[in-house]
Amino acid sequence: MTRVHDMGGRFGDGPVIPDPEGEVFHDDWHGRALALTLAAGALGQWNLDISRHARERLGPDYNRFSYYEKWIAATADLLVENGVLDASELTGDATDAPHPLAARKLAAEAVSSALSRGGPVDRDAGPAPIFQPGQAVLVRRPADSQLVEGGHTRLPAYAAGARGKVLRCHGNHILPDAHAHGLGEAPEPVYAVAFPASELWAHPEHPRDEVVIDLWQSYLTAA
Known part of the structure; x- marks a missing residue:
């Protein structure tokens, strides 16, 4: 089921109109x-x-x-x-x-x-990375939380099932899917993964563009 807030890549919402330069709050x-x-x-x-x-x-x-x-x-x-x-x-x-x-x-x-x-979310604890820079990976499908039905996740629906390439590992960070539901921090490695625009959308404006998404280890499998 599409989550109401998961609007990335969705059609029909109109153009993004930047705020006037220097304006912080409208009201x-x-x-x-x-x-x-x-x-x-x-x-x-x-x-x-x-x-x-x-x-x-x-x-x-x-x-x-x-x-x-x-x-x-x-x-x-x-x-x-x-x-x-x-x-x-x-x-x-x-x-x-x-x-x-x-x-x-x-x-x-x-x-x-x-x-x-601020509130740093990087942690020394957690599993070792299992993916390496340059490795091809697949994003899990569906994009819904694997821990709580209808629960929180930082995996965008438009990336579900997509094939990308690991650029780097950012180290271990708190897993939002667990942290949002009182299930502990459950830190995991987070990777910067590059996806061809054509992998995410059927008609990208510039097919050779790439989209880089930071994704937790449990969101990925080896391609």
Whole structure:
């Protein structure tokens, strides 16, 4: 089944229109939505992959919502699902009592250092690489999660079944398919894999072009 958010290579969505140069947010509330999402994530009740999956789970609203509406809707869902707030508090019925997570709030003076640190996902642990640069590989089909039915994965549907060539290994990184569902980090090698445009689409504009995709080891088999 095609996932509603998996829009790469899909026809019919119109051209990509770049934002005007220098414009960061179209509306003031966009910046507030971003800030709220980052501040809520700093409470430590979920990880990046869980937050991505929350946006994917918006269902039909995914296509109806604008970009930052997706962010704020998913954040609201996560706050309730993880017991940080209840639905009534989201409507403004909060009490004045201190919240149990108040000590973990992201203070304004800590924002710059927190953003500069980021959240590295590379790991020393995990299996050794089984593919080498120059080796031909096949992407698994179907592209759905192999761990959780309807679950999160970073394997784009347009690459399912495609044949490519390994360019390099980036080392071991957290497997999003597991991390988004509380199944641990399960780090695996990640490879940069080059695909001819003609391998991915029936009528590429430039058949000799290549598309490079970073793919986890469990997404691939030897060709």
